[in-house]
Amino acid sequence: MSGGVDSAVAAARAVEAGHEVVGVHLALSRMPGTLRTGSRGCCTVEDSMDAQRAANIMGIPYYVWDFSERFKLDVVDDFIAEYAAGRTPNPCMRCNEKIKFAALLEKAMALGFDAVCTGHYASILTDADGNKELHRAAAWAKDQSYVLGVLTADQINHSMFPLGATPTKAEVRAEAAERGFSVANKPDSYDICFIPDGDTKGWLGERVAPVTGDILDREGNTLGQHDGAVAFTVGQRKGLSIGTPAADGKPRFVLEVRPITNTVIVGPKEALAIKEIAGNTYTWAGLAPEHPEVEFACHVQIRAHADPVPARAQVVSTRAVTGRDGTVELRIIPNEPLAGVAPGQTAVVYVGTRVLGQCTIDRTVSAVPVTAPSLIPSASASPATVNA
Amino acid sequence: MVVYLDHAATTPMLPTAIRSYAEAMGVVGNPASVHSQGQNAKRMLEESREIVSESLACDPIEVVFTGSGTEAINLGIKGVYWARAPRRRILVPGGEHHATLDTVEWLVHHEKAIVEWIPLDVQGRINLGALEAAIARDPLDVALVSLLMANNEVGTIEPVAAVAALAAAHGIPVHVDAVAAYGYIPVDFRALAAAGVSALSVSAHKVGGPVGIGALVLGRATTVEPLIHGGGQQRKVRSGTQDVAAAVSFAVAASAVTAQQLAPYPRGAARGVEAARLAALRDRVISGVALVAPTAMLNGDPERRLPGNAHFSFPGCEGDSLLFLLDAAGVSVSTGSACQAGVPEPSHVLRAMGRSESESRGALRITLGHTSTDADVDALLKALPAAHAQALAAGMADRVPGH
Numbered sequence: 001m002s003g004g005v006d007s008a009v010a011a012a013r014a015v016e017a018g019h020e021v022v023g024v025h026l027a028l029s030r031m032p033g034t035l036r037t038g039s040r041g042c043c044t045v046e047d048s049m050d051a052q053r054a055a056n057i058m059g060i061p062y063y064v065w066d067f068s069e070r071f072k073l074d075v076v077d078d079f080i081a082e083y084a085a086g087r088t089p090n091p092c093m094r095c096n097e098k099i100k101f102a103a104l105l106e107k108a109m110a111l112g113f114d115a116v117c118t119g120h121y122a123s124i125l126t127d128a129d130g131n132k133e134l135h136r137a138a139a140w141a142k143d144q145s146y147v148l149g150v151l152t153a154d155q156i157n158h159s160m161f162p163l164g165a166t167p168t169k170a171e172v173r174a175e176a177a178e179r180g181f182s183v184a185n186k187p188d189s190y191d192i193c194f195i196p197d198g199d200t201k202g203w204l205g206e207r208v209a210p211v212t213g214d215i216l217d218r219e220g221n222t223l224g225q226h227d228g229a230v231a232f233t234v235g236q237r238k239g240l241s242i243g244t245p246a247a248d249g250k251p252r253f254v255l256e257v258r259p260i261t262n263t264v265i266v267g268p269k270e271a272l273a274i275k276e277i278a279g280n281t282y283t284w285a286g287l288a289p290e291h292p293e294v295e296f297a298c299h300v301q302i303r304a305h306a307d308p309v310p311a312r313a314q315v316v317s318t319r320a321v322t323g324r325d326g327t328v329e330l331r332i333i334p335n336e337p338l339a340g341v342a343p344g345q346t347a348v349v350y351v352g353t354r355v356l357g358q359c360t361i362d363r364t365v366s367a368v369p370v371t372a373p374s375l376i377p378s379a380s381a382s383p384a385t386v387n388a
Numbered sequence: 389m390v391v392y393l394d395h396a397a398t399t400p401m402l403p404t405a406i407r408s409y410a411e412a413m414g415v416v417g418n419p420a421s422v423h424s425q426g427q428n429a430k431r432m433l434e435e436s437r438e439i440v441s442e443s444l445a446c447d448p449i450e451v452v453f454t455g456s457g458t459e460a461i462n463l464g465i466k467g468v469y470w471a472r473a474p475r476r477r478i479l480v481p482g483g484e485h486h487a488t489l490d491t492v493e494w495l496v497h498h499e500k501a502i503v504e505w506i507p508l509d510v511q512g513r514i515n516l517g518a519l520e521a522a523i524a525r526d527p528l529d530v531a532l533v534s535l536l537m538a539n540n541e542v543g544t545i546e547p548v549a550a551v552a553a554l555a556a557a558h559g560i561p562v563h564v565d566a567v568a569a570y571g572y573i574p575v576d577f578r579a580l581a582a583a584g585v586s587a588l589s590v591s592a593h594k595v596g597g598p599v600g601i602g603a604l605v606l607g608r609a610t611t612v613e614p615l616i617h618g619g620g621q622q623r624k625v626r627s628g629t630q631d632v633a634a635a636v637s638f639a640v641a642a643s644a645v646t647a648q649q650l651a652p653y654p655r656g657a658a659r660g661v662e663a664a665r666l667a668a669l670r671d672r673v674i675s676g677v678a679l680v681a682p683t684a685m686l687n688g689d690p691e692r693r694l695p696g697n698a699h700f701s702f703p704g705c706e707g708d709s710l711l712f713l714l715d716a717a718g719v720s721v722s723t724g725s726a727c728q729a730g731v732p733e734p735s736h737v738l739r740a741m742g743r744s745e746s747e748s749r750g751a752l753r754i755t756l757g758h759t760s761t762d763a764d765v766d767a768l769l770k771a772l773p774a775a776h777a778q779a780l781a782a783g784m785a786d787r788v789p790g791h
Binding site: 022061063065066107110111112 | 708716
């Protein structure tokens with residue numbers, strides 16, 4: 001129970017469904033004494049009090065469990081390391097993967113509980129053979145199945161999402177008000193919880209030492225200097241501070257961030273189009289496909305609020321690419337080239353409304369290949385693969 | 389039926405204290421008013437002060453009522469520090485209650501104080517040699533020494549008179565936090581003052597009185613700067629209209645404390661009847677825990693400890709797992725004293741006693757009080773085996789899942 005409206009209503013519904021429910025608030029970031037005023041982070045004293053008041057009203061016990069050390073290690077430090085490696089991580093997915101449905105679930109199971117119930121908007125359905133499947137929520141506008149894409153079959157078997165079938169958030173708020181929860185009108189949280197003022201760049205700047213480097217175009221020409229590659233994300237247009245305009249007069253975008261050479265590569269918008277996405281770290285959200293090595297039709301979604309696009313996917317041995325044995329990757333080919341893809345993001349694969357699985361993106365292939373020979377080594381392989 | 393074994397957090401109010409509280413709240417009159425109703429309120433207040441002073445073996449004029457034990461401690465430390473300016477050194481043992489730790493740290497950050505944390509031994513007792521050496525480094529610059537009379541977490545009784553003697557040799561005032569000790573061991577301010585103690589803090593709700601009133605016993609010769617300014621009540625040390633009803637209720641609880649202390653000790657016994665009763669229950673807890681969990685360690689001094697206190701480390705268990713499982717089984721215990729938004733911190737007391745962080749996390753405090761019975765201990769020992777086995781299986785929160 002975060003102290004928000006969704007988890008409060010989810011808990012109340014679980015109580016009504018006849019489960020024996022205990023409210024647990026996760027102490028994740030240590031910002032002692034912070035209150036919500038002027039801060040949109042979670043885990044504040046006020047959030048904890050809100051969660052406890054809701055638990056009181058529904059008459060269930062309430063505890064605070066401290067996972068702040070694990071959170072720092074698995075989520076915050078990972079977030080910093082990923083950015084430092086030129087990748088674009090999603091800390092909420094890491095938190096679901098490592099904390100909410102791992103550390104918390106495991107502790108809960110050990111203490112005698114059967115499942116973790118959260119206020120995520122997603123559905124768990126059972127197939128004809130009794131296997132649990134993860135699906136999108138009824139309300140697509142609120143659907144959070146993307147950030148749950150990292151869950152494995154075992155985790156899904158021990159998860160409950162009572163809000164999955166609710167058509168609108170307004171309904172959840174109305175239900176919260178009816179139940180007398182003080183959080184009925186509490187604003188949603190959008191930001192990264194451990195960066196309460198929302199200034200991700202400033203926050204990262206304090207933690208990753210910025211080193212000046214070159215901004216290059218796709219022909220290998222130096223266009224200018226940057227104050228630290230970490231501050232840039234793929235697809236970014238503003239803040240490049242390149243004095244001279246492009247020859248064709250079109251705006252330039254960040255195409256790649258290469259931490260090893262500390263360079264930022266920019267180019268025209270069409271070069272942002274990605275025709276292939278792949279990742280070594282992939283999981284199946286439920287029963288794995290019987291023949292994942294056979295290409296199958298799917299939809300791929302690459303950000304929490306991105307639209308899913310039609311694609312083909314398959315598990316491929318990377319030997320052809322890297323020359324090394326033993327590595328396999330999930331490779332996804334969008335039917336139309338896709339913009340705004342960056343290494344470190346998670347590609348979630350859907351079949352219909354079902355979440356089939358996901359991979360963390362290790363490498364992307366641009367639809368418009370790079371021509372400069374000096375840049376080619378990592379044009380087909382991302383920094384991370386070069387690193388490996 | 390819930391079994392309450394967290395009397396150190398707060399203990400049930402005495403029924404007579406509740407009745408007197410309610411009755412006194414029905415009486416109008418500000419004790420500072422000149423008319424007869426004011427005088428009546430003043431009489432109720434001062435009678436209460438006398439009764440409270442008896443329980444602490446001090447003079448009524450020395451009792452300054454405060455809003456809490458924490459406020460008394462703040463007044464005893466900040467008030468003495470300011471009154472002793474420009475002296476800057478404060479000597480405090482490591483395992484104090486947060487009311488002391490945070491007050492001292494505030495003085496360091498805002499009032500240029502220099503704190504020296506005096507080490508504890510493995511049983512939580514102050515290292516007198518270290519204190520003596522710390523005083524000797526610059527005795528003229530020491531503003532005060534503050535320490536617990538008995539540790540609120542692990543129950544160890546501190547050598548307060550010996551500490552006071554070391555400080556008194558250099559004219560250094562000593563503040564004693566007797567909040568955990570009051571009602572469980574005799575608190576004799578006259579004897580302590582003779583040894584060199586200047587001020588002593590207690591709280592009513594730890595002895596069956598109401599929450600919302602405490603007291604600083606302030607020796608006549610001790611001056612403090614007030615924290616609160618206003619009408620100049622209570623020797624101008626603590627302004628604000630005095631809470632007559634709370635004082636009346638506190639007095640009822642204090643008279644029970646006095647009655648226990650004045651009761652003749654049974655022949656050959658080292659303590660009074662109630663303390664002996666609690667110590668017997670506590671020893672049942674200690675031997676019962678040793679049977680259920682042979683690896684559990686009793687923390688604090690096994691002999692010189694509060695009669696109602698049993699404090700353990702359970703290796704391989706999170707204290708909050710044990711607390712949760714016992715709570716689910718209807719037994720209320722504690723992991724220690726301090727909770728920020730309900731977050732159990734690794735015990736700073738155990739850390740100060742030289743324990744590892746994981747040992748400091750697996751701590752459980754079981755405290756008995758005036759309503760405790762053998763049936764309560766039976767219920768705890770019945771619930772503990774399953775809770776302990778399951779908490780062991782759940783392990784420590786900092787381990788990696790799946791390993």
